[in-house]
Amino acid sequence: MDIAVVDDEKAIREHICALIEEQKxxxxxxxxxxxxxxxxxxxxxxxxxxxxQMDGMNGIEAARNLRERQEDTVLIFITxxxxxxxxxxxxxxxxxxxxxxxxxxxxxVLEKAEREAKKKxxxxxxxxxxxxxxxxxxxxxxxxxRAKKLEIHTAGADKAxxxxxxxxxxEGQLGEEFYRCHRAYIVNMAHIxxxxxxxxxxxxxxRVYLTKKKYGEFVKAYMWFLQNGGVSSV
Numbered sequence: 001m002d003i004a005v006v007d008d009e010k011a012i013r014e015h016i017c018a019l020i021e022e023q024k025x026x027x028x029x030x031x032x033x034x035x036x037x038x039x040x041x042x043x044x045x046x047x048x049x050x051x052x053q054m055d056g057m058n059g060i061e062a063a064r065n066l067r068e069r070q071e072d073t074v075l076i077f078i079t080x081x082x083x084x085x086x087x088x089x090x091x092x093x094x095x096x097x098x099x100x101x102x103x104x105x106x107x108x109v110l111e112k113a114e115r116e117a118k119k120k121x122x123x124x125x126x127x128x129x130x131x132x133x134x135x136x137x138x139x140x141x142x143x144x145x146r147a148k149k150l151e152i153h154t155a156g157a158d159k160a161x162x163x164x165x166x167x168x169x170x171e172g173q174l175g176e177e178f179y180r181c182h183r184a185y186i187v188n189m190a191h192i193x194x195x196x197x198x199x200x201x202x203x204x205x206x207r208v209y210l211t212k213k214k215y216g217e218f219v220k221a222y223m224w225f226l227q228n229g230g231v232s233s234v
Contacts, residue, residue: 001114006038006062007051007078016049016078019106024114035062044070046117047110049097052079064159072120072138074113124175128152128163135161137175141191143167145184153206155191157232179221182209189225218226 001024005016013031020029030045032038034059038048048066052059063075077159080099080196094116095109124137135154144151144160145167171180180186187200194201197215201207210218 001117002030002043002045003027003197004030004032004043004045004048006032006035006049006059006176008033008053009051012078012101016101019101019103020110020169023107023110033067035059038062039065039069045073046076046121047076047113049078050075052077053081074117074120074155075111076109078225091122093193126170126173128161130163130165132162133161133163137177137188138190140174140178140188141204141206142188142208143170143186144208153202153204155204156160177225179218181214182211185209189222192222195222 003020003024005013005020007013007016010033013033017031020027030041030043034042034054035050039057039062046151050059050063054062057065059077063077066073066075071075074094076094077096078099078101079096092101094113095107097109120138124136126137126140127133128135135152139154139156141153141155144153148164148166149162150167150170151162153160167180167183168185171178171186174186177189178186180188180207181200187202187208192200193203195210195218197212198210199207200210
């Protein structure tokens with residue numbers, strides 16, 4: 001596991017590195033004092049612990065640059081101010097840790113981050129036979145049924161991908177991180193930001209219907225997803 005620790009306080013860098021080495025001996029750990037140093041290294045990391053408040057380029061800026069190069073990196077922000085957490089969510093941060101870092105919480109977060117990093121390396125693809133098109137399942141936000149067509153809404157795309165297929169058929173091909181929340185919708189739980197007993201909101205701001213009678217089942221599925229290392233933007 002390749003892990004980077006970025007913090008302008010030497011004592012904190014050394015403390016985080018020591019905790020990682022103790023919990024995950026044999027990991028490749030790189031330490032940097034600034035976001036500029038991290039980006040200049042050009043290295044790819046499975047997990048990055050990133051301080052938000054740093055001299056020069058702050059952690060939020062560094063994360064934005066890192067996301068452009070390494071979209072699948074598991075980001076964990078370290079901050080002494082809770083208000084920064086909302087900026088972190090915009091960058092699909094896996095988690096955040098408040099200073100001073102609690103060792104018990106750190107152990108829990110690192111364990112889940114490692115599972116997520118391994119999942120990203122083993123990402124599943126969805127092959128659309130009618131279009132000879134292969135999609136990374138993580139990039140799918142939700143799938144919508146419209147008459148005889150399905151619309152696949154993906155991250156970063158202005159338009160949905162239209163295909164001729166049955167909802168039941170596609171549902172059977174998708175992984176356990178997807179949930180059929182309505183007869184006309186399948187959502188990727190990794191991209192959920194908010195929900196109530198009628199509506200689910202996705203990371204791009206789109207809202208889809210949740211069948212009221214499935215609310216309890218959905219909450220159980222979503223909680224299981226989060227507790228088993230799923231990434232969420234909430």
